[in-house]
Amino acid sequence: MPVNVVADFPFNDLELNSYTGAFKMTVCPVLENSVRVILSCLSFDAYFQETVNERREEQYRIRRCKVYFYPEDDTIQVVEPRLADTGIPQGTIIRRHRIAKPPPEDHLFYTVDDFNVGNEFTAYGKKFRLVSCDPFTANFLRKLGVRLGEPEPIPDDPYMVHRKAVESMQPLRPYERIDKLRQFLDHDRHVLRFFCFWDDTESLYGDPREMVLHYFLADDTIEIREVIPANSGRDSAPCFLRRQKLPRGVPQIPLPGTITDRTLLNVFGHPQRGGRYILDSLKIGAYKEDIYTDRDLTIGASLNVYGRKFLLCDCDEFTKEYYRVKYGLTDFTPVKPNIPETRIPVVRENPPYNGWGSEEDSLANCKSLIPVAPKADFMKFMTKDKQGLESFILRFYAQLITDIPVDKDRVFVINCFLSDDTFSVYEPPRRNSGFKGGLFLERGRVKKPNAERFGVDPPDYYSPSDLYVGAEVIFNSFKFLVLDADEYAYKYMEEHSAEFPYSNIKKIHDKLRPFVKERCEELNAFGKNQDPDETGTFGFQQLECLIYQLTGPQHALNKQELLTLGRYHADRPLTEIQHGTLLGLVQQALRRHAFEDFGSLLQVCRRADPEKTGEIEREVLRRICKSNRVPVPDDMLDTLMDFSSTQSGTIRYEPFINQLNWRCEHVGAVPTVPCDYTGNLEVDWLPTTKGESPKSLGPSYIPQSEKIGRVRYQSLFDELCGVDNRCS
Template identity: 40%
Template structure:
């Protein structure tokens, strides 16, 4: 930029270019040598008298030898927020002399700037938003040489910005904590004063003000109260008596926001009549006299116009509406089930309505009868039924799959078969949930070698397909490979070359003890993995053999006549448990073939008495934790306690597990993630699995019940969730729980007599 003298005019010839005569135009280097052969990046900043390097801040020097972090980095995005108000004088308002305007004062710690903003409120009548943009503000005279700082803001103080005084009444939680930490005491919040202007605008104040007569009908209140509220009716218009007429199925919409009606025609199933707009949205008159004349529906009537020039023209409005014709329109109380409405000469009969409309009429008018009337016979219904009848395909010829052959018969252009995409999205793999049921199976054959072969049968729920994989034993003569590729498997005993699609194996055919015939090979399912059993128990409505209530009801009906003898024969003597094999043999003798192995597995899983003792107890985990904290020289339990109490302002002593994990990670505990998860597993929890964090703080505090240091272990391997194999449930059954669920003892006490307890 050319420099010039301010005393000279800004004219050509009076300004001078400083680049004239200059020969070197290069930029300054950003690299410099700070020692022999040491080249480092430097930063040109304001000289720091306290720094060891003057105005150069090389990145080569370690922490502690460079200047302190500047404020715009240390306090980046840290803002103090204060709630305040100021009074604005009202000059032309009766009943109030001032207006209370609530604002928020933001103090940016990074550069000491201040911003004042007023939150926007609906129907306030004033322009709201940013009152003072972000800037540094000077103190009022005679201290205007200085700027506002953090010490000038506090609850109860008044600050003056450009002649306007703001009263601070409150601050947010971050501001209160920050000021307390820097040594500034923050008083309690001050109540906001009442606003006389808003009182006058309230209903009590408006009742005292005289109102001018308003002849205009205000529809805004009805619109705000009933916006997006629609009554839906179903009806018909029988036009079969006219030439080329047909039966119209209609859907009537009544909009409560403005009392308008819209009628749509529903398309039929055959597609012969597509749906179209029968009546556009409008107010429907009860009696129609043809098209109204121009100006007949105007809201106001102009009586006369005086004057010749547009600037001097005067007009008179008819306030009494003498020439206006009253037209009766259909309202919500005119629409009833079985009623008839006149749609410009067409009689539309209402036959039904949706659930929301029924609730509306029951609440407003007390109508409880919504019985639909009988519809007249549709002459085109027989034709439509013939058109919609299922197409009969020719028998399958055996080439390709049935789906491919059927698709080629439907259309001339070959297309691939369509799959159930909705079922695929619902039952496809989602994270660890594979939706695959895996069963262990053995082959039933006349060849002895085949009877010893082991197979894994996978059932895919998303498309009802099967795959078989063989697991060969060593030196058996068979290979471990895929026995059958994934695909649907037909049920045995069906005719193959027919028109109807074949029935395949479904998920209900898969259970322990079931026999499957796959490509002339007979398999029996002998076991299932944990995921399959758990999935079938969760979805017991689809798998009745995994429903403990159905299974026990079957056992209950069979044991009613012999319950006393059954208890006497199988009652344990030493321990209140019974083995799986013993209970299975007894129930199978009573129920016979009606009782499957899968139902017995369901009973054993429901009343399992297996005990599992983890490798590391709570005391062992605490000893490992305290040892790790001691090795890492960590001793900051007070800060952790402060963070946990800050996240629980109501002092309930309970926090969710996820939040406890986040706080421990945020406090930078030198513990592995696996160890933190194991610590949270050992904590005390409520019925909603929330953690009592006081127990967690005592767990991490070595001063409470100190423990002896232990030898460090490989935490990732030793505490991994799959490192301790939980024994499979079902080998032992709780006899007491089994009999309590049967609940047959009360029946015998009432009908037969008391039972002798052994």
């Protein structure tokens, strides 16, 4: 359409859009209908009949096609859908152009009035009959006032009917299943594993042999590998039976041409001269390969592996789950083969210690031609090495037992390292004692006394369970009496009472119950005599007297068990510290060490928070404080983080660091609390090998019996006598 013609169409007034500030131009209905006509295309289903001469199978053909009519310029296009193996040109039969009507109206062209369902039109000698149309075409013609005809079926093509009849006699599937891609994709790397047994004792120099059978689900193949024991005299072959399909019996060698994908019957004539062949759809001449499949492999089944009888004894968990899901099997009881016990167990004798290095080092060198270091318990090292505030070091307060008068008053701190069961002994320096103090025994494993020096058996070493209050240990001919331990050692032994039986409160109660049968009145009288004020408690010394009265000297508990019993029933009031008091102590420690680098702390915390949430984990904040050398004790820092932690366990680092700034957020010191206060005076977190002694075992040492103080005897009586037989 020319441009100047469009300008002649009338438009409505311009409307201003209040949101965009642009004018909206509305086209009149005349122009809108013209645009719809330009963009429309009418589609009809049609066919035409074509005559075929001198052919027995057909005399005519019915050819289906699509007729497209374009109303904008009255052009017509005819397209025939392409069919396979037709031998005739298909596709666009008539290109798009205007087509004249047949004579005597050849001066006129086909228009939209000539197209309707049921009409015919002739083009280039072919008569096309319109049988149906699409919904758009039907709607378009109805708007033009045309009454649509009824849709008609397209007649069958005789040649296509004959062609389908010939194809129906051909097999619709291959003779054998060739494509196994689906099985490969579903079961690739899925292998069934069976533990089997082959009894070869009947043959000359034969013996029972253990095998492992692998069944590959991807292609139904089997592989067998042999489990070769040590010193069996057999070569370590990589595979007993290579991966293949395992036949049930011994197969015969097939003749050439027997194994084929398809079998041809009644072949006659030359292929290039119209020869004929028929596929064997009944599979009469098929070669059947009888092989083992997954349904034949069950626990207790016997397999014939080329004349060898294999017994399936057990399978792995994946195989059990496979048979449980696919076949519904539930019984996977292993089968134990009848193996005659002909093997003599080899008893290895270790060579005696030669004096070079430690016993473990010497033994490791004797087992290998190349000197190697002895293997350490790596898992024990990873689980019981220092982790944050957990030091995994038990400290005991001990006294030297000797006849030398000068050494009788010497006291030591025994450090027990749980990561490798090593010990170190440290002597705290004491003024005017005549001894300098310091490290008394380097860290290392300590042998028990009376061990053979150059023996064959490995020596016995002291373990952490050998140290308890009241025990006597001999370290390198020095005899020590364990007097006490720090709070961390007591807590660790009580939490791991399975390793430390003298700290097991359940065993202590069970040991005392036989002595208190029918003696509840005696216990009640003892409690009233020792508690005249009726506070429900008495001292730890009274507890010792009570235990000795009940059990006697020969059955008395040792010192460690008495302390464990007293700690369990101790009357300890809860002690709490206010947040302001703790913050004042922290600022006092920072001011004493002149620490003012709070800006660097804040920058490091922001780098550790890439998402800018303002919160970081506790361990990350503790690591940042330690790396920046914040002079605050670990237990005090941990307690302060408890006050500042959120519900999710994270800490908002900006308020936490700002409250530490003693210049901007000053908190007055509390005179009633000592300046060296820490939240847990009894626990020594850091390991000690050299330098000052721990605070809990230092000059201000207080025995554990005094720390226990008062004991709640009523709870003790309830544990021993029972709540129903409570002494009242």
